[in-house]
Amino acid sequence: MNKEKDYYKVLGINRTADKKEIKKAYRELARKYHPDVNRGNRLSEEKFKEIGEAFSVLGDDKTRLQYDILKGFIDIKPQTGEQTKKQASKAYSGKKARPETAGKKQDNPFNMDLGDILKGFTGKFAKDDKKPGEEKKETAEKKAKTEPQKPQPKKGEDITAEISITPIEAHNGTIRKVNILRTDTCGRCRGKRIINGVSCSTCSGKGEVSTHKQLNVKIPPKINEGSKIKINSEGNKGLNGGENGDLYLHVHIIKSSYFTFEGTNVLCEVPITPTEAALGAEIQVPSVDGFINLKIPPETRSGQKFKLAGEGLPDAGSGRRGDQITTVRIDIPSNLTDKEKELFIELAKARKYNPREHIIFDR
Numbered sequence: 508m509n510k511e512k513d514y515y516k517v518l519g520i521n522r523t524a525d526k527k528e529i530k531k532a533y534r535e536l537a538r539k540y541h542p543d544v545n546r547g548n549r550l551s552e553e554k555f556k557e558i559g560e561a562f563s564v565l566g567d568d569k570t571r572l573q574y575d576i577l578k579g580f581i582d583i584k585p586q587t588g589e590q591t592k593k594q595a596s597k598a599y600s601g602k603k604a605r606p607e608t609a610g611k612k613q614d615n616p617f618n619m620d621l622g623d624i625l626k627g628f629t630g631k632f633a634k635d636d637k638k639p640g641e642e643k644k645e646t647a648e649k650k651a652k653t654e655p656q657k658p659q660p661k662k663g664e665d666i667t668a669e670i671s672i673t674p675i676e677a678h679n680g681t682i683r684k685v686n687i688l689r690t691d692t693c694g695r696c697r698g699k700r701i702i703n704g705v706s707c708s709t710c711s712g713k714g715e716v717s718t719h720k721q722l723n724v725k726i727p728p729k730i731n732e733g734s735k736i737k738i739n740s741e742g743n744k745g746l747n748g749g750e751n752g753d754l755y756l757h758v759h760i761i762k763s764s765y766f767t768f769e770g771t772n773v774l775c776e777v778p779i780t781p782t783e784a785a786l787g788a789e790i791q792v793p794s795v796d797g798f799i800n801l802k803i804p805p806e807t808r809s810g811q812k813f814k815l816a817g818e819g820l821p822d823a824g825s826g827r828r829g830d831q832i833t834t835v836r837i838d839i840p841s842n843l844t845d846k847e848k849e850l851f852i853e854l855a856k857a858r859k860y861n862p863r864e865h866i867i868f869d870r
């Protein structure tokens with residue numbers, strides 16, 4: 508994976524995009540490139556992974572902020588906590604930023620304490636680990652200001668990642684590769700931030716770098732939308748020998764606007780034309796595995812149900828598959844042309860019948 512990839516570009520959004528916009532962009536792209544829709548298309552598969560990865564980072568305020576900071580999209584300089592807060596909140600509010608009211612507490616666009624998150628970063632700049640006599644060589648930019656502190660072991664922050672799975676995977680359980688972005692100690696300066704009195708170029712003097720890691724995660728069967736899976740010690744690196752944070756995997760089941768599920772049975776509705784209904788046809792309908800043929804017999808009525816045996820979900824235990832129940836609806840095209848109207852009139856003349864004559868109004 509290319510570490511220089513810009514997740515905002517991947518999702519086609521602005522860096523000032525709010526949570527809703529990010530979610531919307533992700534959902535649209537994920538639907539478009541979903542492997543189930545683009546079977547065997549490697550490019551779509553890669554794109555889908557990329558989108559998932561981008562969303563796993565930008566879809567969560569905490570990882571997004573970390574990403575923005577680590578990529579340099581938010582310029583965090585040693586300064587007061589209040590300044591830092593303002594800077595970060597400005598970054599995501601964009602044009603919609605409310606005018607600052609003097610003395611009043613600014614709205615926090617994230618549902619959390621920014622100070623807490625930024626503490627880890629600003630704290631590093633506040634620390635002073637330069638050796639005596641090295642002052643002249645030190646770059647002015649990275650000059651530390653406060654008195655030295657004893658390094659205390661600190662547990663790394665927990666991180667979250669989003670994962671989208673198909674309804675079949677949710678039903679059966681699966682093993683999925685999950686790409687996470689987390690902070691790790693910089694390998695070059697080993698977290699010291701300075702090499703030979705010069706700010707480390709690998710981590711830009713931050714002492715830590717953002718790294719991608721791919722994990723194989725086992726998703727248990729019969730998992731529900733919104734479930735959280737905790738993976739111990741896969742969060743951000745602990746500081747000064749502290750233990751690592753944990754990874755919380757937030758499971759999303761890819762919503763199907765097309766299928767509903769009842770146990771192992773899959774239900775769906777497909778439109779057919781009046782001609783197909785009257786004369787019969789062989790049509791293609793989507794199934795959980797892709798498109799399958801469905802034979803529409805002549806004189807099919809709207810609302811008629813067809814059972815496609817064994818085309819439902821596999822049972823998690825026996826592997827035996829349920830059925831797909833397809834309901835057909837007759838679709839009338841809009842904007843009928845004069846020619847079409849003429850033909851419908853002809854049709855009505857050819858057969859005079861009242862489809863409501865059997866209805867008895869019992870008062």
Ligand SMILES: [Zn+2]
Nearest residue numbers: 693696707710
């Ligand atoms: Zn470094």
